[in-house]
Amino acid sequence: MNDLPVLVSFDAGVATLTLNRPETGNTINMDMAQALLQAAIRCDTDGAIRCVVLTGSGRLFCAGGDLSSFADAGTNVAAFLSQLAGTLHMAVSRLMRMRKPLVVLANGPAAGAGLSLALAGDIVLAAPNAHFTAAYGAVGLSPDGGMSWLLPRLVGMRKAQQMIISNRRVGADEAAEIGLVSHVVSAEELTSEGMKQASLLASGATGAIGAARALLLDSYGDSFEGHLDREARSISALGTTDESREGIAAFLEKRRPDFIGMQRAQTDKA
Structure with missing residues (x-):
């Protein structure tokens, strides 16, 4: 063993x-x-x-x-x-x-x-x-x-x-x-x-999951208004990511998002 x-x-x-x-x-x-x-x-x-x-x-x-x-x-x-x-x-x-x-x-x-x-x-x-x-x-x-x-x-x-x-x-x-x-x-x-x-x-949007984890953890030390600002900054930053573009496109095209394939394509490009 x-x-x-x-x-x-x-x-x-x-x-x-x-x-x-x-x-x-x-x-x-x-x-x-x-x-x-x-x-x-x-x-x-x-x-x-x-x-x-x-x-x-x-x-x-x-x-x-x-x-x-x-x-x-x-x-x-x-x-x-x-x-x-x-x-x-x-x-x-x-x-x-x-x-x-x-x-x-x-x-x-x-x-x-x-x-x-x-x-x-x-x-x-x-x-x-x-x-x-x-x-x-x-x-x-x-x-x-x-x-x-x-x-x-x-x-x-x-x-x-x-x-x-x-x-x-x-x-x-x-x-x-x-x-x-x-x-x-x-x-x-x-x-x-x-x-x-x-x-x-x-298989999910790990960038978004990670941001949600951080918001949940930080919520204990924030005022409500301070946390609203954190949420606004977080969702704004995520809106520019490939994950978000893939998720929105998949929703509009009525298909399942392929976040893993998207990450693999990014790695191949690099």
């Missing part, structure tokens, strides 16, 4: 990142954090990648930080945690800020930073056996990976307080009800349904 901490594969414009420490529940150590950052940078900068899928190997999606590595750091634990969290945060930021969609397949339980990674997806599909736990308070720590920013925005402050402060576990069905995940999908169909969703997104 491949012993790389993050497996990366590519198919038809979709990059799949698989957390690959199944013997530890895909817990995050420094090697995994660095590998995830490298993969996220590639996904962000490679124009041939049009959608990214993030999942885990084995029974768990991700059980959070590797506590044994915390203990091994001894008296240097503060510096170690700063470096580990900082590396993970650069990876999360890349995945959140890249101009292409992210699909998360929660193939099993997610805890700690694993929950944070699940929250980062635009579409999050969960297997029925998945459950979600903040877990930090149980080991005397506070959240990282963006959890304390993302969770209340997805599920509301009261439910976020229950999960983070009270360490309440949320099952897959409840996670879908409260908006923590998009859908619950059978374990047998999770990968196929996830790749179906990713293929649909990869």
Whole structure:
């Protein structure tokens, strides 16, 4: 079995990142954090990648930080945690800020930073056996990976307080009800349904999707009028792109837009 901490594969414009420490529940150590950052940078900068899928190997999606590595750091634990969290945060930021969609397949339980990674997806599909736990308070720590920013925005402050402060576990069905995940999908169909969703997104107007991702993310820090200006500037800029011209032409000609073929033609010209 491949012993790389993050497996990366590519198919038809979709990059799949698989957390690959199944013997530890895909817990995050420094090697995994660095590998995830490298993969996220590639996904962000490679124009041939049009959608990214993030999942885990084995029974768990991700059980959070590797506590044994915390203990091994001894008296240097503060510096170690700063470096580990900082590396993970650069990876999360890349995945959140890249101009292409992210699909998360929660193939099993997610805890700690694993929950944070699940929250980062635009579409999050969960297997029925998945459950979600903040877990930090149980080991005397506070959240990282963006959890304390993302969770209340997805599920509301009261439910976020229950999960983070009270360490309440949320099952897959409840996670879908409260908006923590998009859908619950059978374990047998999770990968196929996830790749179906990713293929649909990869065939779409990724430039427009990327701009929408940025607007949604920036909306939390904007005034309403300031965000109206961002929207106006964004739609104006997109109106001059080949994607927009192809999309409008396809609509008027009553055909499906071919954004992938358009990108391929641009690459051939270059």
